[in-house]
Amino acid sequence: MPPEKQEFPSVWTRPPRARREQPALSRGQIVAAAMELLDADGIDALSMRKLGTRLSAGATSMYSHVANKDELVELVVDEVYGEIEVPAGHAADWRAAAGGCAHSLRSAFLRHPWIVSVLGEVGVAHLGPNMMRLSEGLLTVFEEAGFSLEGADLAVNTLTAYVVGVATTEAAWLTTLARSGQSEQEWAERLLPAAERAVQDHPRLRRLYAAQRDQDTGGTRDTNFDRGLACVLDGLESRLGGR
Template sequence: MPAAEQPIPSVWTRPRRTREQPALSREQIVAEAVRLLDAEGVEALSMRKLGTRLDAGATSLYRHVGNKDELIELVVDEVYGELEVPEAGDPADWRAAVAGSAHGLRAMALRHPWVTSVLGQAGLSYLGPNLMRMSDRLLALFKAAGFPSDEADQAMKAVIAYVIGAATSEAAYLSMLARSGRGEREFLESLHPSTEEAVQDHPELREGLAAQRGRDPQRVRDENFAYGLERILDGLGTRLGGGASAG
């Protein structure tokens, strides 16, 4: 078969096998994979290790999941299932609904810090049922607000790109923090002498560092995320006419 006619490799593009093992299901495999990823990170994920945790051989797993790439697609869609996106209602409520969904996406990414690091490996992740449900509802929110169909899709992607970009950096930081075995305040205080020395020749950074000293670092992270999100929603609101961007 010519290369151009080869099927695209993805768990979402091939029929699901109907012959299931009573003792092991795809759902069990995916749930255990998520627990493994949450506990040990993406570097620890292998079909062999997952099979050991399930008290099953890797061959048993391959009856339900073709390979590790398919497993990544499945676990990504699994955690997207945690998101709650409201149904479209009053057009005036679009901003609060989109903001709530964005905060929910960030919270999911921080609960599962491995997810942002595997999105590039997730193949046709947008075909996953949970991700499709989220996207469909977000599109409905933007369309109810008054965005035309093509711009609703662009607006949705702009918000998601901001959330994933911000959450990727934050998740990496929190993973490093977890590896340090220290609390966030303690960790930042231990870095303060080195950071203070590094900013001595940079007056704007030095002023910013002094202003943040002693503040709750989690609150700072929350405020930074909210600021960026609100400015994106401000910009999108201007596309709807006067008053639509009011927070």
């Protein structure tokens, strides 16, 4: 009898494979080694062959856990989501709980900047156990704050869209910096004179660039994230108050 075709090609929907013997490697070992490879060398360095070399293991040991590289990427992405602080239920302050989770999500993305290269390629990532744990936690916070379940879902999507959007841009920027071998401040100091010349015919941009002189770029990113997050939470609170 031919094997049953997967409705969705994903590690989260594939039935567990029957094992005739105990594999030499565990799924956890494979995922940990993949994370180390990605954090050190980026997404372009990840391949089943390189991972096998890193683990001193043959393909059979790895393929007993993952069918291909796509499934491996699903696993490592969910591993990153496992690092995120999930708000506990019955939060006394829903804004503080949601904001803390937002900061934790951003931090996880900046620790693993390669993740932004694969977010659109992880199939049904929302079925990963860590991502479901995060979604359930945030839904609980917003529903207990007074949102309907549908409103809570919209609030979760709005909050995470903001965080992922900002963190994606930041992670791409930090990846560029890492490749250049320069610090964030060094890059900014070298670029600013050229940028100021380029915006001479754009008065608002000119004022913005002038105001950024002598600023700590890392601190500015943190401040801007906090301000944007406050706007998102203000909007959600206004929507909640208008119900």
